[in-house]
Amino acid sequence: MTGSRWLRGLRLSLARLPFGGPASEGPVHAFRDPWKGDPDQGARLIGGHFRFDRQDYPLPNGNWERGPWPEPVREWLHGFSWLRDLRTLGSDRARLTARGLVSDWLAHPPTDPLVRDACVTGSRLASWLSNHEFCLASADPRLQQRLMERMLVEGRTIAALLPLPPQGARGLMAFRGLLAAAMAMPEQTGFMSRFLRYLPGELERLVLADGTVVERSPEAQFLVARELAEMSVMFRTAHASVPPFIDRALDKVCPVLRAMRHGDGGLAVFNGANERHSAAVEDVLAQGSRQKLIAPAMPQGKFTRLALGKSLLLVDSGPPPPAGFDNMAHAGTLSFEFSHQRHRLFVNCGSAVVGAWRDAMRCSAAHTVLVADGLSSADFGPDGGMTRRPVTVSCDHQTDGSAHWLDLSHDGYHAPLGAKWTRRLYFGSDGEDLRGQEIIDGERNIDFTIRFHIHPDVKVTQDDEDIILQVGGTIWRFRQRDGAVRLENDVYLGRGKREVCQQIIITPRPLPDAAPPEGEAAPADEKTDAENAVKRTHQSVTWLLERIPE
Structure with missing residues (x-):
């Protein structure tokens, strides 16, 4: 065991000892959770179960060690963010259910190691405090005392675990929880001092110079903006000045979050993201930023956003995020999404959190990309991180103001197939003309599939060689x-x-067999050194999406 790990373990053990005097009788400062919950989930919780990633689970009653549930399910359960779902429902029964579940957890604290995870602990602490007025302020004094004693231990636990190893966006939950402990118990001055000491470094590691979150995911971008916006609300609730580094981070993160939205207000679906409700995204932006700026470019984040007329093209034009921040990453390098007004046409397939669907959604085949020989451009290990990835990803963008040209490539297929994929895109005619050329250069002809995933709201028909797309009163032709x-x-x-939809598939035409002319024998198998040299092959397909005039 290294010295730093030993010291961290010692701090954690000491943090959980009952010393330092009694806890406060109640929180000095509490704040209201600024985010809307899901009333349908609240109704399920009242009924004794919950839904996570499209699957239902029973609520624990006196047994919080339930399992074997997937780790993300247990993280969500022990993080108590679902209290906002009960608060949004707002009934007396919802209040009593919330209070009963908190009381049950305090009476039967689980031994699951996730309970001592700094991020899960932070979510739990902040959720207890932000819903205190809703379900705990009028509780029995003994429950209040148990709650404050536990909050003191939880705050010390987080403080002992700082600084955190790379966590990505979820790492900010730990800091939000530590801030909640500092607000509830300001006499514990160490909570605020460690918050102010370690959060600036965490933000520097997490947010790139252009404001893109290092995980290169619209979902991570949303989560970071939401965490920082909530911290800002917490400081203002306590009538304290918001630390300048939080305001600066929000000023960088929020314009990029706006740039990652389609015309319907939801998120683009890259690297573990789903659309999310536009109102939820708007709420975060309203709390987190004063100006409605859209990032004009993302040179470090390496997403390309092109808006022409009423159309929007978003391209993942950079390499996957670095190791340690790639648990949300998908094998979707060079994928794109295309929308017109408030309607999405070409999309990626979305994401899942657990199980076989998570693995399937991370594959290249679940993205609007070229898939070579049935392989993905990246592989993933048991811990969720990438074990193989594109190393060289290039993007050259040219524009004359009225049209855009993108020349993109990656070498994700070089290791398994000796091949390089190049994607060339043209975007013009006021956003109503999108063209592409897909090129595979390699050592041999490769079987490939180009997939264009179509949003479920689009009506799709095939007319001979043309594919007709209809959505929002507009008609588009793909050929x-x-x-x-x-x-x-x-x-x-x-x-x-889970929604059934359709996708356009392009495959190479079968190559004709090379046979010798009639009456001639096949040449002897004798080759010179030059003939034995590897011959490069070049396979190419072009495509066009255009709007049909009304």
């Missing part, structure tokens, strides 16, 4: 050259449920 096109059934998880 291609040098390949074979067909429609296939598809699935979309981007709206939190």
